[in-house]
Amino acid sequence: MSKKDKATIHDIANKLGITASTVSRALNNHPRISARTKELVHEAAKEINYKPNSFAVALRNGRSRLIGIIIPTVNRNFFSSIVRGIEEYANQHDYRVVITQSYDNYEKEKQTVNALIDAQVDGIMVSLGKNTTALTHFKKAIERGIPLVFFDRVAEELPVSQVVIDDFQAAFQMTEHLIQQGYRRIAHFNSPMKINIFQERLRGYRQALENYGLKVDPELILYSNLQLEDGRESVASLLNQGIPFDAIFSASDYSIVGALQELKKNGIKVPEAVGLAGFGNEPFTEFTDPPLSTVDQVSIPMGQSVAKMFFDLLESEEKSLPIQKVMLRPKVIFRKSTQKIASNPVAKIAPATPF
Amino acid sequence: MSKKDKATIHDIANKLGITASTVSRALNNHPRISARTKELVHEAAKEINYKPNSFAVALRNGRSRLIGIIIPTVNRNFFSSIVRGIEEYANQHDYRVVITQSYDNYEKEKQTVNALIDAQVDGIMVSLGKNTTALTHFKKAIERGIPLVFFDRVAEELPVSQVVIDDFQAAFQMTEHLIQQGYRRIAHFNSPMKINIFQERLRGYRQALENYGLKVDPELILYSNLQLEDGRESVASLLNQGIPFDAIFSASDYSIVGALQELKKNGIKVPEAVGLAGFGNEPFTEFTDPPLSTVDQVSIPMGQSVAKMFFDLLESEEKSLPIQKVMLRPKVIFRKSTQKIASNPVAKIAPATPF
């Protein structure tokens, strides 16, 4: 309405009786500009509230100072915390962040990648959708020379840097914990998807059983989409088929809550008759009755790690692009839902194990 | 690395032996360009995979096709659902969305607004932070002629369009429900913040009590930050002081979960001895034991409503800017936590009441 016209370097130039070139150089601290002029320019800039036009800069320099994040959904504690970590780091470096959601939908993910490329982001950080199999859309970005970093849900086939947590270790520790508590017929809920995180969790589960001389019973491994309803159904299925079990380790917090509800409905006591452990440390795992043991995916450190890796990559660009892989140590949290041994009624949190 | 050079209209022009002007006009369906030429241009564009350079367009047109969203945090079902609604609508209109979080921090909110203005977004949609009092940062946007739309947490003092839910009605209905269930000493948890939503919820609570001839007891109205811990403390405080109560209606789901935990700890039965009702319909309210009655804030319709209002505003721009206020009807959800009367064990959901 009123002062809709933004100040430009030309306004500064006119004000001072010099040219825009000089103003530009002064603002960019060019060595061939006198200290006095720089001073004047900065003053004038402040006075008329000059802000560089980001589009002009982007057009001229070919760098947008925009980075894209692709995550399955923002509505998960884990992802939103990561985003927060990235955002803070990026803002400090004067970059803006575009958050996009794939909703675990392959088509949407493809569109999103293309949209980001068209938007000319300077780089993309991705956590893959559950249903993503083909990766051509990312190859396109790589060909374009757009830096790429994967986190959590990654694709091993692509030559890109990545940050993950040690899902194997976490699953191993949780399963081990269940065994040590005295549970013997431990069921496992997992996803049929071919994503690293689920496969690693399964591997950890198996390894723990084997290490303790327990048989891995295929009947006890149930595949589903790991939502709340899936958890209920999986438990119902076990009960209906009369398959005995005394604990469940789920690769997702959601399905373990479903399991809890179904068990309660059938009058089965947790943790006395059946122990329950989830994965993800969603906030609600603390609110259930009993509170659920779970795995914290150290989202904040992951966000920072991703951002740092990314900006390292940005700067090293045009030179060699060393592919980095960082694996963070998750935190296994033991709560009441796995306390068959009632020795220690206080929930305890595993200390951050050093690397 | 390889085809890093993006195709431009000049490439198309060269290919066809015409000028960039013609190409531009052909792509924009200018009436003075022949059908034949348009056809050729479109073909060529497809062939060399031409994508307009958004910065050049933005620079030239002064419109960025970017809109900013400011919300307290993305990690709340309510907000992320709204974002989703907005995003879908915006993408259909070929706009991109920048999501930013204020973390309920006034300073951060100010910075964010400025950052968005500097990024030259074409408009901003905001849900205010809890601690926002001054509104000068928004006035700046208004002066700049940047369309603004508020939702949920709004400021009445500013001449901008807004979408809210009927917090008063929802609070009234929930309190009424508690009364009808037979609860008489109904406590209320609220925030000391001067935000519309909290004040309206308080008003609804009082009105219901009055309508049913119940006294509004100041001792029963507790102010806090409404987090989980606050809920525990509020209950503890009531118990310690020996203030009798047989129900709690909280303006937040988080504090009602805290209340539930504290009551359980003291062996007080819910819903038999004390009824509990929250606000927000966070997913975890379904997972607690017993499941909690709460208010669904119809986030999806709100997102759509906000987006629609916003784009209407964008188009009507330069003309009159009628200020619109939309008030959506929330859904009151009755679950087990308020079922003093055990007549109906099945959780029932209030039908969407028509306006």
Add this chain to the structure above:
DNA sequence: GAATTGTGCGCAATCGATTGCATTTAATGG
């Protein structure tokens, strides 16, 4: 057949910032 109206397209400026290549001015040398 000359004048008028349309149609299809090119020229060149523009958006705001950057930058290679002058050009001007000041400082230094002989």
Add this chain to the structure above:
DNA sequence: CCATTAAATGCAATCGATTGCGCACAATTC
């Protein structure tokens, strides 16, 4: 005091797309 060099700035092109104006040529009118 004039030449040489360094220091400080200006000129003009550029990034890619858009658009007012104008120029050809064709179609229409009387």
